[in-house]
Structures are given as C-alpha cells and as structure tokens.
Amino acid sequence: MGIDPGSRNMGWAIVDRAPDGTMRLRGSGVIKTRPKTPQPQTLLIITHALDDLIARYCPDEISIEDLFFSNNARSAMIVGQARGMILLAGAQHGLNVVSYTPQQLKIAACGKGRADKQEVQAGIQQRLGLPSAITNEHTADAAAAALRHFDQLAADAG
C-alpha cells in the first residue's frame, strides 16, 4: 500500500506483484478532507479511512513518501499530524511502514530522479500496465511509493 501523506489530500494505491513480477494496481484513490474541518476531526476521518482501506485490501506493508520542508515548519507540523495517522495505522495493524524520498519515487516511476509530472505518470502507467495514466498527483505519488518499495524488496532479495 503506497501512501502520499497529505493532510487535505492523502493519496493511496494498492499494488500487487504477481509471481512473474507483473505489477497490478488493485485500487487507488484520495482521502480528501475539507480545509474548514477542524484538525482533530480531519485526523479522525483519515484514521477511519486508513482502517477501512487496510481492512478491505489487507496490504502486507505500507510505503510512504518522505517529505522534507525547507522552511515551512507550520506546514511540516500539519503534515506530520497526518503522517502520524499512517504510522499509527501501521503499528495498530502490525504493518511495516517504510518511507522513501521524492527522488527515489521518481526513479522508481520512470528511472529519472529529476523527472517532471508527465514522465512520472507515463512511467507509472507503463509499470502498472494501465490503460490510461493516473493523473491525480496524490494517487500517482502513492503508486510510485508502492512501486519503490517493490524495487527495494527485489533489491534486498538479491
């Protein structure tokens, strides 16, 4: 299960790998919350949505994009709150949570660390054998996070 950790738009993507190495997208979407919703309720909505997704898809592990903020600490705290819901869901459901940098996700998607959005989308479409590209950037980042972790597993397996 790949996740793009955002407070207002949390992308998610469930990716399977068949024994022959073929990747398949089982489901994807965005957990959206309204800007006017108070933070505690926003986090409760995210937590419930994550619990529902984990119950529905039974993922083996969670892979998230690790965000860095150059100078906006307030944003970092808000994203940290949302990211905390993902880590908590992983701990509560006994799922390993791993994270990768945005550059690592781009390389997983299309082989280039400095790719633009179109290249990333095209790469994800190709790797997942999709009829059309995932144009929602949050969902695309979530799918790239899942793909990146499969690459890690493959590398670890030698």
Added chain:
Amino acid sequence: MGIDPGSRNMGWAIVDRAPDGTMRLRGSGVIKTRPKTPQPQTLLIITHALDDLIARYCPDEISIEDLFFSNNARSAMIVGQARGMILLAGAQHGLNVVSYTPQQLKIAACGKGRADKQEVQAGIQQRLGLPSAITNEHTADAAAAALRHFDQLAADAG
C-alpha cells in the same frame, strides 16, 4: 487536561477547578518514549497512554501548547506526529482540543509573557496550591496549558 506535545517527553496534567475558583492538580506526569523506538511504535505508545489517562481522569477538555518552529521543519514534522495523537484522542473521545502559545502559557502561570522557568514554576505552584514546585518542564508546561484554558473559560464567561 493540559498537555505539552512532545514526541519523546509528552507532559500531562489534570487540573480541576472547584466552584469557589480554587484550582487543584489531580494528577500529572510525562509519557516517555525511547529515542530508539521506531516512530510507529512510539505513536502507538502515546495513543495508548492518552487513552488510559482519558479513561482514568475523564477530562472535559484538552488544552495543549501550540509550538512554532522557526527553521527546523524535520522537528516540526516529528512533533506534528505526536500532536496528531492528541488531536485524534480528543476527537475519538469527543473532547474539545484547544491550543495556546508558549507566551500565553507563561502569562497564565505567572502573569509575564517573558518569564523564566523559575518564575513559571513558582507561579504554577502558587495557582495550584502545591507544597512544592513542578520541576519537570514538560509537566509544568502541561499544567500551564490547563491553567491557561481555565483563564479562557473564565474570560469567556465574562
């Protein structure tokens, strides 16, 4: 229930106000987690501890110190994760969560926004009628957060 939101040392303090306005400290402490504990498990420990405290003391509201970080976004994200556990606990238990700035806490504790630690500790000791000062800074900040919210309630009541 006042809380000092930290990832490694989360201070808490339960403050009651008697009908005559007297403040009383019913309990206080620090939720400590180890630096080596992975983030998901740390957040699970914090969540369980908060659930236990809420079940034990049945607070009416939660008041937390609102932290701002000038330039350390990484720290802000980590604290945001811990802060998210507090907001989530509030939402799950139907408790209002309010936050105040460090300066507001100092004013509540001792009447001065630029007070040093000793002044803050002495002020809290006096307001809560304690035999000795709360020397743990996390617990003291939590107590100050609770006192600040009582001041707000008093001001709102006219």
